[in-house]
Amino acid sequence: EAGVAQSPRYKIIEKRQSVAFWCNPISGHATLYWYQQILGQGPKLLIQFQNNGVVDDSQLPKDRFSAERLKGVDSTLKIQPAKLEDSAVYLCASSLNGQGLTGELFFGEGSRLTVL
């Protein structure tokens, strides 16, 4: 079974530039999550999708971050304009329909962003 796919693995940009990350969840997983993990910290939820609808985006900095999940499969997370404090690993995860809290959560390898 293929896992959660993310790209790019690494990205270096200058502040005020824009960047986009892509995630393809495990086939059949209706729930998709984007997490931000700053070095030395645990992951922080940015946004949760159920199919193509947003369940929770309370911690997403909406002035600069946006995410979409068209057709309820792949998802894109965009940052525009980037700030130095956005340097982090962006993890995508997926789970079976609504089971992220009670069942298994599968993470991708992450996309490491460095903002200079």
Place this chain on the structure above:
Amino acid sequence: KNQVEQSPQSLIILEGKNCTLQCNYTVSPFSNLRWYKQDTGRGPVSLTIMTFSENTKSNGRYTATLDADTKQSSLHITASQLSDSASYICVVSSQAGTALIFGKGTTLSVSS
């Protein structure tokens, strides 16, 4: 406030030795507790998931325990190997919430 605290922050042990990592939480009402292993530069991988009624769960050389009364969990690693060097993250789910609550992790280094 729902929180998950892990200790120690970091740990260095010799290959072949055992170690125990701790997790204390204040999440209520409790649903389940998981331990994840995160290798450097990789995404977290689930080791165990325990619900309220489970006291212990094993996954190979990893054994997790849960005391729901004292809101404590531990992860015991037996006969450590170099490949056990990683960050171990404790994650708690609340019945009332919509998001998982992550600890900051314990960084384990196993040396030869």
